[in-house]
Amino acid sequence: MNVHGVWALYRYEMSRTFRTLWQSIVTPVITTVLYFVVFGGAIGSRMENIGSVDYGAFIVPGLIMLSLLTQSISNASFGIYFPKFSGTVYEMLSAPMSPIELVMGYVGAAATKSIMLGLIILATATLFVDVRIDHPFVMILFLLLTALTFSMFGFIIGIWAEGFEQLSFIPMLVVTPLTFLGGAFYSINMLPDFWRNVSLFNPVVYLVSGFRWSFYGEGDVAIGVSLGITAAFLVTCLSVIIWIFRTGYRLKD
């Protein structure tokens, strides 16, 4: 195990985060605050409780999850795409680093940044609404699993992308709609049966539902199912990454 290598890569990526602190942390926090003002304050005050939860508090897990997903993907995809773009990827490829070690460095840093952001948004939310966390360990587990899984997903996008347009294509066209339709702002139980069943094919439903369960003990699907689907997505992403390094797909000629 190249511990020094993993640590060097992790620190290097984290230092990039701190160098671009404004974009990294402040912008998503401001965006989330705006969501709270609009959905929690302006619209939420006219909404009924969902289950036993006030609407403003109900959207907190969904909003954190929305930021967690998009930030994990963008951090990790940019993290690996930029060396490819600038040519510095030669150093990663020529270093005595196994694929798993490279992923630990890149994905570890991207996930750390997303989790930090998620916790900052959670802290910000408490300024606007009453948030309770019934199952803090499950919440941390979901934060970790989601950040790691979607950082790996972002890593795959970063390797696949051949231009900055492609880099933003998947997050904009796939992830954001899936998150909005994944029950971040509503319970899928509020949908007609047909659309509820369609929603069950959306993986984000399971993430938001499980994460919300850790807060309020209520979710759209059973917590075990949420954890299982998230873990399955993690294994899928990891398998794709291992395949990428074995074949050198878009990394090596």
Added chain:
Amino acid sequence: MRLLYCPAARLVIGKHEYSGGNNSCLESGPSPLHLVAMSSVISIANLSKTYKGGFKALDGVDLEIERGEIFALLGPNGAGKTTLISIVCGIVTPTSGQVLADGHDIQREYKKARSKIGLVPQEISTDMFEKVIVTVNFSRGLFGKAPDSAYIEQLLKDLSLWDKRDSAIRELSGGMKRRVMIAKALSHEPEILFLDEPTAGVDVELRRDMWRLVSSLRERGVTIILTTHYIEEAEEMADRVGVIRGGEIILVDKTEAIMRKLGKRRLSLTLQEPLESLPAGLGEWSLELADEGHQLLYSFDANEERTGIPTLLRKMTDLGIGFSDLDTAKSSLEDIFVDLVSDNGDGKSAEAAE
């Protein structure tokens, strides 16, 4: 294919290898790599690379790099130099063949192999927003070495980068950026250093600094493999030279042996009266006219005992051809290189080598 492996001076022409005057060559079978792996720091056997588009960049390359030597790889653009280096360093995947770096297979034992190798790529590729010291420390860590501030300080001082250690790389001049690339490659104390055209586009001062650095690294036992377009530098610095053309190694030998074996000398005679054509009486010498008939040029083999010059001069006197000046010149490695890589030179070089 059968190969002869000679630990001392060797000459390879195409797929054939010739002994450089010693009889200690080993004749090997189809898998000779293990026989030479112990004496060589890099052993390349039957290495081929065909890119996805179908371009064959390397075609059955066999090459041994000896421990502690400076090896210059020469070849025209697109000959396969960078592909060869990139495969050894792990950046490009070979189509077939085997490479051992310090006895470790670059694919099966890639971690052990890569930890021995440093690479200075042709392009300046580094995070321009990062500080010099951060990027150099990062490279050291990436290659599995614990932080060593004293070593990094000395390295940066040797490369005149210490004063710039806290500067962002984008603020540095082109020459300084190239020094940073060298510092990154040396940060993990590699035993093998690849320099892919290190002096292309750098000023004279930096070129001199680089060659001083190369000399001092060699003194410390580092094996250096470089590609360069400045052939006079290869002539001056390299212990051995390899010439690659069209993905094939067409010649490998000690620099002075190449100069001796393939070098030509040329006699230039400035004539008192210009000649319109070569007289029939001079047909037995390899002559040509230059400068609108004012100069008579005679090329001869530098190693021949009998150069034919005295008889030529006597014959010219007999024919009444006077000359006012004479000069002789020895071909440089560059002349030999140009001769080798041009299609016309193929036959001549093989003949000369044999």
